[in-house]
Amino acid sequence: MEILGTPLTDQIVLALQHFDTLCETIGAQEKLLMTCYISDESVLDSVIKTWAFYCSNMNHRSDLWMDKSDDVEKCLVLVKISELPRGAVAEFGGVTCKRLIVDDNDSDKKEREENDDVSTVFQKLNLNIEGFHNTTVSAFGYNRNFITGFVDSREELELILEKTPKSAQITLYYNPKEIITFHHHIGYYPVEKLFDYRGKEHRFGLHIRS
Structure with a gap:
């Protein structure tokens, strides 16, 4: 390139x-x-x-x-x-x-469900998670999930914010013109526009640590 x-x-x-x-x-x-x-x-x-x-x-x-x-x-x-x-x-x-990655989106679905509580929540809600990328990191016998995702439906976003465990750290990127519900456990970052790694524009972007 x-x-x-x-x-x-x-x-x-x-x-x-x-x-x-x-x-x-x-x-x-x-x-x-x-x-x-x-x-x-x-x-x-x-x-x-x-x-x-x-x-x-x-x-x-x-x-x-x-x-x-x-x-x-x-x-x-x-x-x-x-x-x-x-x-x-x-x-x-x-x-x-550091080099502690033990799982990513290419891993077996069953293993991902066992290790990724947030993804399991999304699946139970019948949410489309194809646009979400997850990496699981293991340290001291404990797994943490790091998820990047994009949503173009406000209803779907509200469902994610409501149902994601409160222990998760969520950063939400959004345009302030959007009307969204405030949650105390979420970091809100207003931006003019947001895009994924391919340059496709989206309404909402999420970084989730759980």
Whole structure:
């Protein structure tokens, strides 16, 4: 995949490289939940290409990231906001860990149901979870689930927010024009627009830790 060397693209690469350096410094390179903030929608395509390049075998193709394992593209929520500090066009943030991943969406369905309480809730509610990505991390004999998902129905969103266990940490990205119910255990982040890792626009984006 070719990434054109424009000034804006260079800024995006540097923003991602900065986040990667922080992860390397603390020894936590595995991406679990990722958010990219952009201040200019015109860079959306460049961000998507840069993220895809970063996630897929980039250690074999670039000297910028050596000894880097592959990451899962689907854990990204891309949000458009009005502005970023210092006039930046993009900024990356997220939740990472060491090499403790024991399960992801490609694992056996039965095992996923046993380990993933939130996904089990979604299934019992007959919700469409095809747009949700889950990674389960094991530490000290305890499993935690990290879920990225998108919803385009307000009714479905309300059902998820109501039925998800209160012990789960939920971050909801949404446009403030949307009318939604307030829940004390949810972090609300108003944005202008939001997209998945492919650049498809959605009404609501979710990061769930359980």
